[in-house]
Amino acid sequence: MKKPLIQIIREAKGELPQADIYLLLAYALGRRKEFLLTYPQYFPTRAELEKWEEYRKRRLKGEPVSYITGEKEFYSLxxxxxxxxxxxxPESELLVDEVLLRRPSNLLDIGTGSGNIAISVKYHLPECRIVALDNSEKVLLTASQNACRLLGRHDIKFIKSDYFSELRGKKFNVIVSNPPYIKSGSIWDLAVEIRLFEPGMALDGGQDGLNAYRSILNEGRKFLEPEGRIILEIDPELLNHVLDTACNNRYRVEKIAKDLRGDDRVVVLY
Ligand SMILES: C[S@@+](CC[C@H](N)C(=O)[O-])C[C@H]1O[C@@H](n2cnc3c(N)ncnc32)[C@H](O)[C@@H]1O
Structure with missing residues (x-):
């Protein structure tokens, strides 16, 4: 049965959050969200309705909106x-803020994922030389495609590396990382949309959530310029444990930055 957008939106409100409805419906229509507000009486075509139904069902099964639409906004990109x-x-944007504040001439991004941190820094600080590493080949392909699309010609070096394993001899002004930090035993407590859909390798920080911090902090000093900084995202509950690991490796704390919720989210070490 043909229905205008306003009715489709009204019916979906009982089962999905409004933000998800607008994103998925706009995606089904191949339009921007503003179209839905401007033309509430528009009657979608049958093909558009079929797409909407598919996306709605996938979302109801827990699939995150960003995996359905294939995109996510970060640092306005x-x-x-x-x-x-x-x-x-959104809380990882704080890492980009902290990197940009220091205007490094070179940067290492560990566990680059979609490339969101490295690419956002490069976008705002084109002269910064950046190495971005991850141990997943697939992830690196996506990151380098994002870099080409968002930056055009660029010189970010994307490297497959298990932490520092492929970086012999290199030194950086800033090392930044949003590492995997969920305790292995807590993964099953996460929301369905994270635990069933997001890659375990990006989440699992080992038994105490600290494996990645140990790897980065044990070896990080060798890859840091004398005045360099390590900027790490943390789970607020791990703050003291991360600080202990840092202290055991003779780092000092320059700053602990809070996210918009007021939680300790980023530590800056030297
Ligand atoms: C929490 S995700 C962060 C992704 C992205 N930087 C972000 O902020 O959205 C952690 C990333 O670390 C990568 N990773 C996990 N273990 C790694 C390892 N041993 N060496 C390098 N990267 C690793 C994962 O593949 C994942 O992309």
Whole structure:
């Protein structure tokens, strides 16, 4: 049965959040969200309705909107994402803020995922030389496609590496990372849309959630210029454990930055 957009939206409101409805319906129509507000009496075609129904059902089964639409906005840029990349989170924008504040001439991004951090820095600081690494080939392909699409010609080096394993001899002003930090035993407590759809490798921080911090902090000093900084995203509950790991490796804390919810989210070490 033919229905105008306003009716489709009204019917979906009982089962999905409004933001998801607008994103998925706009995607089904191949239009921007503003179209839905401007033309509430528009009657979608049969093909558009079929797409909407497919997306609605996938969302109801828990699939995140960004995996359905294949994109996520981060630092005002739109990144392509897929089931091999973590969906960039708004709180990780704080990492980009902290990097840009320091205007490094070179940067290492560990666990680059969709490339969201490295590419956002490069967009705002084109002269910064950037190496972005990940241990997943698939992720690196997506990141380098995002870089070409968002930056055009660029010189970010995307490297497949298990943490620092392929970086012999290189030194950086800033090392930034949003590493996997969920305790292995807590993955099953996460929301369905994270636990069933996002890549385990991007989430699992080992038994105590600290595996990645240990790898980065044990070896990081060798790859840091004398005045360099390591900027890490953390789970607020892990703050003291991350600080202990840092202290054991003779780092000092320059700053602990809070996210918009007021939680400790980023630590800056030297
Ligand atoms: C939490 S995700 C962060 C992705 C992206 N930087 C972001 O902020 O959305 C962690 C990333 O670390 C990568 N990773 C996990 N283990 C790694 C390892 N041993 N060496 C390098 N990268 C690793 C994962 O593939 C994933 O892309």
């Amino acid at each position: 739109v990144f392509r994402v897929n089931r091999s990349t973590l969906i960039p989170r």
